[in-house]
Amino acid sequence: MPTFDPDVDFIGRVTRHLDGWLIDDDAEVTADLLRTQEAWGAGDAPLFEIGVYCGKYLSLLMASAARTHSRVLGIDTFQFKDLATVTEGLRVLVPDLMQVLSLHQGSSRDLTADSILQVLGRPARFISVDGSHEHHDVLHDLRLADDTLDEFGLVAVDDFLNPVAIGVNRAVNSFMESAPNLVGVACGPNKLFLARPMQADRYRQHLEAHLMSTSSARGELFRSRLGTWRGLVEQQFFGSTMLLYACPP
Numbered sequence: 001m002p003t004f005d006p007d008v009d010f011i012g013r014v015t016r017h018l019d020g021w022l023i024d025d026d027a028e029v030t031a032d033l034l035r036t037q038e039a040w041g042a043g044d045a046p047l048f049e050i051g052v053y054c055g056k057y058l059s060l061l062m063a064s065a066a067r068t069h070s071r072v073l074g075i076d077t078f079q080f081k082d083l084a085t086v087t088e089g090l091r092v093l094v095p096d097l098m099q100v101l102s103l104h105q106g107s108s109r110d111l112t113a114d115s116i117l118q119v120l121g122r123p124a125r126f127i128s129v130d131g132s133h134e135h136h137d138v139l140h141d142l143r144l145a146d147d148t149l150d151e152f153g154l155v156a157v158d159d160f161l162n163p164v165a166i167g168v169n170r171a172v173n174s175f176m177e178s179a180p181n182l183v184g185v186a187c188g189p190n191k192l193f194l195a196r197p198m199q200a201d202r203y204r205q206h207l208e209a210h211l212m213s214t215s216s217a218r219g220e221l222f223r224s225r226l227g228t229w230r231g232l233v234e235q236q237f238f239g240s241t242m243l244l245y246a247c248p249p
């Protein structure tokens, strides 16, 4: 009999019902990484996202924040869905999680690391970069993430390998070439995860253990590729080793 997975349940009940862009494999890996942070004693460190749209990915951050009694900041221009509509959409689906959430309307280009830290109160444990796809905007957002992440945290960058968001790819490559205080941990179908150099191995080992034990199709494919050649699931990325769990055609 299949075992009950609270993250798969939450994604099915909540995340899937919010409009937006999120691939199931990335959602489940993100939920697992958030649980890992909680188990490792993340305390009440805050989380934030640049590029909320309707809050699909944000819902995962909200669920984690509720479990650690922390807060989530969502930053968006709300140019496609207005702030009131997004707030109401979330309120209907997750009324019990609304107390963790603050939404800020405006461009991330108008924010500095200091202004974000002032709102958060302390560095963040999880940051999602999923706003503008323009090269200079994404570069700005990645630098903000580097300057506001705590020493144990993770940055999730959306659209790194998306062929219809090529500015993101260029920005990630420029950013990584600038020798930031972040290295690659893992890359999935549409999320790239970065962490502080001292923490990357720990996250990578945890994620590999998860992929080796999960009964999902993602896990089966990972194990089958690993059986063929480790180079299919682990490659060098700007000087660090990165796990690959994407399923290209």
Ligand SMILES: C[S@@+](CC[C@H](N)C(=O)[O-])C[C@H]1O[C@@H](n2cnc3c(N)ncnc32)[C@H](O)[C@@H]1O
Pocket: 019, 020, 021, 022, 050, 051, 052, 053, 054, 055, 056, 057, 058, 075, 076, 077, 078, 079, 080, 106, 107, 108, 109, 130, 131, 132, 133, 137
């Ligand atoms: C791809 S959508 C985000 C998808 C969302 N993370 C999800 O889970 O579905 C990009 C969002 O970024 C917002 N955005 C674009 N440029 C921005 C900027 N400079 N600052 C803040 N938000 C921005 C857009 O309004 C849009 O809602």
